[in-house]
Amino acid sequence: MMNYKIKANLIDIIARETFPAEVIISDSKITSIKRINEKLDTYILPGFIDAHVHIESSMLVPSEFAKIAVKHGTVGTISDPHEIANVLGIPGVDYMIENAKQVPFHFYFGAPSCVPATQFETAGAVIDANDIDQLLSRKEIVYLAEMMNFPGVIYKDEEVLKKIAFAKKHGKPIDGHAPGLMGEGMKNYFDAGITTDHECFGYTEALEKLKHGVKILIREGSAAKNFDTLIPLLKEFPEQIMFCCDDKHPDNLIESHINDHVKRALNQGHDLYDVLRAASYNVVQHYNLPIGLLQIGDKADFIEIDNHNDFNILKTYISGELVAENGESFIQSVTAPIVNNFNCNLKKPSDFEIKSEGEKLRVIEALDGQLITHEILAETLVINGFAESNIEEDILKIAVVNRYYDAPVSTAFIKNLGLKSGAIASCVAHDCHNIVVVGTNDEDICKAVNAIIKAKGGISLANGNEEIALELPIAGIMTNLPGEEVAELYIKLDRRAKELGSKLRAPYMSLSFMALLVIPELKLSDKGLFNGKSFEFTDVFVK
Secondary structure: OOEEEEEEEEEEOOOOEEEEEEEEEEOOEEEEEEEOOOOOOOEEEEOEEEEEEOHHHHOEOHHHHHHHHHHHOEEEEEEOOHHHHHHHOHHHHHHHHHHHOOOOOEEEEEEOOOEOOOOOOOOOOOEOHHHHHHHHOOOOEEEEEEEOOHHHHHOOOHHHHHHHHHHHHOOOOEEEOOOOOOHHHHHHHHHOOOOEEOOOOOHHHHHHHHHOOOEEEEEEOOOOEOHHHHHHHHOOOHHHEEEEOEOOOHHHHHHOOHHHHHHHHHHOOOOHHHHHHHHHHHHHHHHOOOOOOOOOOOEOOEEEEOOOOOOOEEEEEEOOEEEEEOOEEOOOOOOOOOOOOOOOOOOOHHHHOOEOOOOEEEEEEEOOOOOOEEEEEEEOOEEOOEEOOEOOOOEEEEEEEOOOOOOOOEEEEEEOOOOOOOEEEEOOOOOOOOEEEEEOOHHHHHHHHHHHHHHOOEEEEEEOOEEEEEEOOEOOOEEOOOHHHHHHHHHHHHHHHHHOOOOOOOHHHHHHOOOOOOOOOEEEEOOEEEEOOOOEEOOOEOO
8 A cells, every 4th residue: 555645736727726735645546635834846736638549659559658658747548449440340449458457557448430430441340330339338448439430420320320329328428520520510410419529620610619519629649730720719618628649659759748738838828727627627527537636535646847837747646656757657568469460462563553544633732730631633744654753743652552451552642742762651541551652663662562561560661772661560550669669760760751852740640641531631542542522532533
């Protein structure tokens, strides 16, 4: 039994006051809070909670994610195991839960609502409404994860409505996913019982949803960066705002987590208590979590900082246990078993050829810091009857390779990846985690893809005789390597992609969303070029 006391200035985000206090922790809980008349140098406050994250995007198993996150004052996450579920189904969800149980950290998982995300791509598994009912009956599953199929909700798809009904039956909240949805469609979507949205990329859009009663999760991840656009809404709607990262690649996770949201909001002059509530209290209330908020009887889940201005995390406690201090994590690494679902054979350069069928191309325009893309038109560069990458115009070939079985390669073109030579590839490719690759020529494209196939998962780069790969053998999207080592390898790949010409802040993270069909406007699945607005396939060439 742990019994100890801490003296510090206590930031009470429920009473909205700060006072010097002596706090007694007994057997993982706070048993006494006594106001004292002393001048104290440090502050204690509730630990941070990421209101929506895919742990898999860190390329780390949950236990290793926790080991890094606690350094930044994070004590819990609302985790959507959607990525591994698309690869392995319910056994993938079980894998995440079992690994998470092995470390002192509050992981709360959702039932993935869209596996596969759409019928227009190939996934490794299916989770139907009956599976959702079974998952939601489990105590480890606290919510129905993001309902990405917003057309299915609006137009009352029977299977989609069953999943929502099961969430209501179990009394568990339903997360939303409705980028750009406004007006009547927005009302119909959220009136179905969906309560949150982390996909807002515009102020007006988020404001309309807030006025409709929706909880808005302000996202700042490795690819999608919406913080600056949406944080002004905190002042008017403090009870409806939560902070999340959604997707955090390993290099960024090493640097910061939800503490970055907090620092930036405070630096912009937002109220201390409003900011800290968005980072903890609002999440606990919405998802009905047993995470402590520095009240008598709560679990001792809190952090100690130096001051309000610098906001350096000195110590992190979870259930009374000191799990991090001064940048050092005390959580031990856990070796996780290898599970996988990678069944395609090596490719040939000719598999990526595109026979020219017109003078104009539909091109995916990638946008830095956004998951959305635009559809633009470009002239076709034709060489010997084949459409090729136009390096001067930054119109490069993109392909998606089915990882689950051998099938024809899906090809198109993309702008703003910026490569002047070589190719980059990844099977951390939302949502089905097929292999997505962008390159300047078919030979390097093929090499980058084959490096991933050989490793049964990973991210890679090829440029002539140069090949670099970060192998991800767990479901093809995670590794057992320590977080620092993964970050180092990822940084090497990221830096090299930028040396080859990419101007994107996170080229691999941006690449990972080019197959995400539920985010408009134009994306590529293993089955073809897809228009996310009309929700149907479209041709690469303009006839």
